[in-house]
Amino acid sequence: MPQTVSAVIARAKGAPVELVDIVVPDPGPGEAVVAVEACGVCHTDLHYREGGINDEYPFLLGHEAAGRVEAVGEGVTQVAPGDFVVLNWRAVCGECRACAKGQPQYCFATHNATQKMTLTDGTELSPALGIGAFAEKTLVAAGQCTKVDEVDARAAGLLGCGVMAGFGAAVNTGAVQRGETVAVIGCGGVGCAAVAGAVVAGATTVIAVDLDPRKLEWAEGFGATHTVDASSEDVVERIRELTGGFGADVVVEAVGRPETYEQAFYARDLAGRVVLVGVPTPDKEVTLPMIEIFGRGGSLKSSWYGDCLPSRDFPMLVDLYQQGRFDLDAFVTETIGLGDVEAAFAKMHDGTVLRSVVRL
Known part of the structure; x- marks a missing residue:
């Protein structure tokens, strides 16, 4: 049944973000619900808040995330409940002209979850980059979940974007x-x-x-x-x-x-x-x-997106991290809570952090 969880939204252009309750539906065909463990505060989230992407408020912010698959919908085979995953915002279709040419990293028909997460009054939310991970749980297309070896979620989540x-x-x-x-x-x-x-x-x-x-x-x-x-x-x-x-x-x-x-x-x-x-x-x-x-x-x-193919590149970068050849930990300046996102935006603007990471 649908779940009510805490999340950070931008309700209007330039307005401070708010910590509110949202409703996450059960996953439908091709979808997955992910319990978010960590999510980086990326400049793109600030662009959303400031209206620099579009005006489809309210936005459910956050997209640089890692967590654990909680449930999957009908037809999902690439991930299963319990898998540790990094979320990506370019789930490839496998059918467009780029995919047909063997260049899925350029997929022209990437997709997100079909269902909408909402506020408790039923207002539909626009998830940042189709993810919306400043939330205890989020609904995504299963193709947006890339299974990797389990490592510190604060480090792994940063692979999801910047x-x-x-x-x-x-x-x-x-x-x-x-x-x-x-x-x-x-x-x-x-x-x-x-x-x-x-x-x-x-x-x-x-x-x-x-x-x-x-x-x-x-x-x-x-x-x-x-x-x-x-x-x-x-x-x-x-x-x-x-x-x-x-x-x-x-x-x-x-x-x-x-x-x-x-x-x-x-x-x-x-x-x-x-x-x-x-x-x-x-x-x-x-x-x-x-x-x-x-x-x-x-x-x-x-x-x-670095012309990446998440299924290829995320596990490779986690391997490099585990080998000590790529220091993901060095990107994490501070660990914060969901209620600290607005302050993190200010630090980002001032250039005093490399990455603030929300830990859930």
Whole structure:
């Protein structure tokens, strides 16, 4: 029967989040109910609260989560009650033109649960990225559950969004190779994950760029070999100096602003790759000379969720974590409760945390 649980919602644009009771229905065909154990506070949740995604309030926030499957609906075979899972927001369909080409990481018809979770008065909720995990339990499509080895949920949950996006931007989209040079512009959670991914892939020079000295220190902790303080140094010239005068083989832009994208474009080597993983707002535009686009060769790529395939990449990253080769724990700045999400948004805005993680 439906369950009533505590959860965090955004009721209106810019309004403080609220801790309320919500109703989670029993799973229907192809669905699963997951008891959430931990959920990271991601900037995307703040975008939802501020109306930067859409205006389908009230939102059930939270999406960077791990937990345990409690119940599954008819036809679900990939997970079972008791499984420890990381939630993902791109459950692939297996039938669209991308999936048919053997590229399910680009699936164009990803899906979520069919049923809606509601407030106790019946008001339907819009779950953030189809997940809604600032809640004791949540309803998702079974394909959004990726079974992994059981580890600390605070660490595993971060694979569900920001860490996967950054790691994948370097390893999957940027295709960093052994011995290459990499620059990462913007060293919050996503950027630091890109730094860590470049290190795992075997890059020999990994340059972290940011305005905030604290974030540069974080990036060094994840393996950056050099740092560039964008508040006082010419970013493009400094990256060139650190790469023999050529520019980096791969530049990951993890900010989503025109000025930093232009820096990424001009800081790459000939035939190098620029990867945009920072999410721009709809009003942002960039202008580049076509002769420069042509003359520099290489590629300009956008990274969707790190171009990940959760069933492939989540278990692999958990394995790296267990081997001590990918320090997920280092992303967790603080552990908080459901009632502390609004304060966590303020800390995120101030840049004083890499990740606040709600522990349930």
